Amino acid sequence: MIKITLPDGSVREFEKGTSALGIAKSISEGLARKVLAANINGQVWDATRPINDDASLKLLTWDDNDGKNTFWHSSAHLMAEAVESMFPGVKFWVGPPVENGFYYDMDLGDKKMSEEDLAALEKKMNELARKNSEYLRKEMPKADAVKYFTDKGDEYKLDLLSNLNDGEITFYSQGNFTDLCRGPHIPNTSFIKAIKLTSIAGAYWKGDEKNKMLTRLYGVTFPSQKQLDEHLQMLEEAKKRDHRKLGKELGIYTMDDDVGQGLIMWMPNGTVIIEELEKLAKETEQAAGYKRVVTPHIAKESMYITSGHLPYYADSMYPPMEMEGEKYYLKSMNCPHHHKIYAAEPKSYRDLPYRIAEYGTVYRYEQSGELFGLMRVRCLHMNDAHIYCTKEQFNDEFRAVNDMYLKYFKIFGIEKYVMRLSLHSPDKLGIKYVNEPELWKETETMVRNVLTESNIPFVEVKDEAAFYGPKIDVQIYSAIGREFTLATNQVDFSQGRSFKLEYIGQDNKAETPLIIHRAPLGTHERFIGFLLEQYAGKFPLWLAPVQVKVLPISDKFLDYAKAVSDKLKKSDIRSEVDDRHEKIGKKIRDTELLKVPYMLVVGEKEMNENKVSVRIQGKGDAGVRSVDEFIADAVSQIKERKAE
RNA sequence: GCCGUUGUAGCUCAGUGGUAGAGCACUUCCUUGGUAAGGAAGAGGUCAAGGGUUCAAUUCCCUUUAACGGCUCCA
Structure with missing residues (x-):
């Protein structure tokens, strides 16, 4: 027992x-x-x-993550069985569970799989699942396993085996499919009741672009059809929040082939949001002791050699322009320009911390396949600033930047994010990171301490640092689940020396300042893309491109509607009149769809009493109020930047 | 950059080897209507671009380009 x-x-x-x-x-x-x-x-x-x-x-x-992952992992095996039956000779790499389902990477040889095959594969999987085949575990000596795959000519599984020790080799089979696999698996295939193959994609073997590209087949399965339906429904809902869809519907931004890939043109509605964000940033930064600067969009090659950016990032910069024998680059970061401003006047320790801020426009030649709506673009406007400080000041400065993030997050109601402490990777010193092992160690500890002391939860990730130092990234997820860095706070112990930046210390000796690069609001592009999804297009009053729409019941009240709207504008409320010859129901519907926060319906009653009938977007009729009362209320909401 | 899919009116999308269609939006007219779609008429397209096959290509093939789903990358 x-x-x-x-x-x-x-x-x-x-x-x-x-x-x-x-x-x-x-x-x-x-x-x-x-x-x-x-x-x-x-x-x-x-x-x-x-x-x-x-x-x-x-x-x-199913309610345990490990249970769900086992289910999906077993589903991947079931999918592999179906693929093998329809594509004989296929060789498999790995098939793990992922966030929303599973995939299997495979080498189809000279055969091709297209999306038309998915329906047939799904059908086959359903057939196989109904056979109630058990997942059988079998241990095997390594030598036997090597022989098995050598005979089969399966270089992929042999590669997997080469990393395993004797005694660790297990196989799993179900039905006619056998796979080298650590397991575990669900008892049998009958658990898999609902199957959806979602997409086919290419994926480099072992994630290395120098390797062969394998075919990756994605799928998702559930223990019941109902759960699958709900899942698909959820994906549909998420698509409605997609900033690319909302951005078009709400007239926020546009792109054009003639202008170029990844180059955003902000339409009037989007520009309003940009200006509100800049206003917020300027107020906040002024209060925090920053000075504003403005710098050009281009600079000579020599500066990027000094900064050290060119060797690391030349590939993702627009190629240089030649003028009078000089090469000029479009700037892909603002820091070098800012360093030059620091260096323009001699500094004493009394001048530090020296904080300069700019909504800097930078250009990055991102790979074409990486461009993604507003989230990944080639021209971006950074909420940039650089803080030059002494080592002693670093903790307070770095912490103040973190506090600024948190203050912003509160304003925008940002709750779902991950703080990521991005560290260097010692084996890439001198390749991807400046070769200063001691300074890396020292600054990474400093950053970690600030986070710990501030009680900010964070995860540590290796090999994600900037070349000049460690950083904190704020990771967010787009509506369709893609991860992005929204904001960043970075330490730089390298460029200060590269640019020979100095300050005279109390002891009358020249010292190199530490630099903090920070962008709490990230870039306009990514931040507004994020906000569109966060609010599902329903911006809070202070950010809404059109804050109020005045809707006359009929043309007879058009003059009154215009008078109301003009009065709102005098109080800096963004107001428009719907002057179309349409019925009130139609005007309301269209304004609701444009997600304008307030609708003011005006007809005979309102005109006679100098009032407006207030309607709140998404909520409906909110009763009759005097114009002045409404204005006072709206102005205070805007001033407070109220979330709703 | 790589693998795959897609590109038809301003938007969302049908359709076809014999020079194109719907709904919404737009214009004009009728209607002046009280809280999520009033009616009628009209205008609008080198069917992404270039090349090929064909008597004939928007449709089939190739190249380019862009978007989308992934991979890789992301100061």
Whole structure:
């Protein structure tokens, strides 16, 4: 007999060699039908695998992440079985679960798979799933496994094997499919009730662009059709929030082939938002002791050699223009220009911290395949600033920048983000990172300490630093789930020396300042793209391009509507009149769809009493009020930058 | 940059080897209507661009270009 400790702490005895599934059955049949896998002593196991020693056990179902991942991993095997039956000779690489489903990478040889094959593959998978095939685990000596794949001519699995030790080799089979696999898997294929293959894509083998491109097939499965339907419904909803769709519908921005890829043209509505954001940034930065500067869009090659950017980023800069024997580059960052401003006048320690800010326009030649709506573009406007400070001042300065982020996040109601401490990778010193191991260590510790002291939760990621120092990135997710860096706060211990920046210390000796690069509002492009999705196009009053639309009941009240609108404009409220010859229902509908926060309906009653009938976007009729009352209220909401 | 898909009216999308269609938007007219779509008429397209096959190409093939889904990259 063995002793099994359950999650509630109770200990029960079972026959040696019983499985998690057997234990589930002893509790209830209903539970047993839901068990996908089990956590045994902290490790995820097959629910059917015999347990031979005392253990702690947690049964895993769809509601556990590990259970769900096991389900999707097993689905990937089922998909592979279907692919193998339709594409004989296919060689498989790996097929892991991912956030919303699973994929399998494969080499189809000279065969091609197109989206038309997906329906047939789904059908095949459904057939195979209904066979209730069990997932069978088999251990094998490494030598046998190597022989098996050598005979098969499968270089991919041989590559996987080369990283495994003897005694660790396990195979799983279901139906006619056998795969080298660590497992675990669900008990049998009948659990997989609803299947959707979502897309075909290319993916470099081992994620390295020098390697062969494999075919990656994505899918998602569920234990019931209802869950799949809900999932698909959710994806549809997410698409409605996509900033590219909303940006077009709301007249925020446009792009044009004649202008060029990734070059955003801000339309009047988008420009209003830009100006509001800049106003916020200027107020905030002025209060925090920043001075504003303005710098040109181009600079000579020599500056980017000094800065050290050219060797690292030449590929993603627009090629240089030649003028009178000099090469000029469009700037892809503002820092070098700002360093020149720092250097323009001698500095004493009394001048530090020296903080200069600019909404700088930079150009980056991003790879064409990476361009993505407003989130990844080639011309961007950065909420940039550089702080030059002493080592002693660093902590306070860096922390003040973090506080500024958090203040902004509160204004915009940003709650779903991840703070990422991005560190260097020691093996890439001198290649991707400046070769200063000691300074890296020192500054990384400084940054980590600021985060810890401020009680800000964060994750640490290696090999994501800037070439000149570690940084904190704020990671957000687009409506369709893509990850982006929204804002960034970086330490730079390198460029100060490259530019020979100095200040005279108390001891009358020249010192090099530390530099903080920061962009709490990121770029206009990415930030507004993010806001569009965050608000689903329903901007709070202070940001809304059109804040109020006055809707006359009929043309007879057009003059009154215009008078009301003019009065609003005098109080700096962005107001328009709907002067079309349409019925009020139509005007309301169209204004609702444009997500204008307030509609003021005016007819005979309102005109006679100098009032307006207020309607709130998405909420409906909010009653009659005097014009002055409405204005006072709106102005205070705008001034406070109220979230709603 | 790489793999795959797509490109038809301002927008969303049908359709076809014999020089194109809907809804919305737009223009004009009728209607002056009280809280999410009033009616009628009209205008609008080198069917992404270039080349090829064909008696004939928007449709089939090739190249280019752009967008989209991924991969790689992201100071």
